């Protein structure tokens with residue numbers, strides 16, 4: 084996925100996924116290091132994970148666009164005007180933005196509905212959480228890969244942000260989708276700006292040699308790129324990576 088500066092939308096498939104059990108349980112309402120799941124819950128988790136593996140079809144579409152203007156709370160790029168609180172302070176000077184959408188597909192949601200219809204509620208809810216954790220894992224993987232490729236190319240890539248979070252209005256999903264259309268990977272927006280399939284995440288990163296990446300002290304701790312020469316902090320992630328565990 085050599086894409087950090089690709090100006091044409093590019094689609095990526097056959098991507099690795101790692102499901103963090105702690106992340107799945109967080110979606111289930113468990114508090115890390117406080118709530119201890121029972122053996123029964125862990126058995127349901129393993130069953131949902133095995134089911135999820137067969138149903139997940141990870142896909143990413145991504146496009147980088149030059150920044151043409153901006154202000155303290157605004158980025159202009161690709162003919163769009165994005166209003167993101169404090170973005171100039173958070174990201175510093177950037178040359179481009181990268182807009183991305185990722186999804187794990189809709190099969191998992193169909194299976195969740197079938198399980199609900201069959202009144203298999205614990206497995207249905209756990210499978211739904213596996214799908215959410217997988218989508219999160221995919222977005223993190225894309226962000227980490229862009230970060231590493233950016234550093235190799237002499238530029239920096241910030242942490243991702245998404246409409247609906249940190250004060251960025253959900254309605255700006257529409258502008259984000261104009262920057263990077265989701266139809267290439269089968270992701271659509273409805274009138275309420277929610278994505279279908281539901282297990283999808285849209286995001287934006289800032290790109291530039293002077294971009295602020297001090298948050299990578301946190302990012303590096305859970306980054307996929309274990310052998311990254313630019314790592315600022317040792318990996319502490321609980322994610323079990325391909326070859327090392329979950330898949």
Ligand code: SF4
Nearest residue numbers: 230231303306311314
């Ligand atoms: S280890 Fe840190 S610097 Fe390297 S790719 Fe990951 S987040 Fe970026």
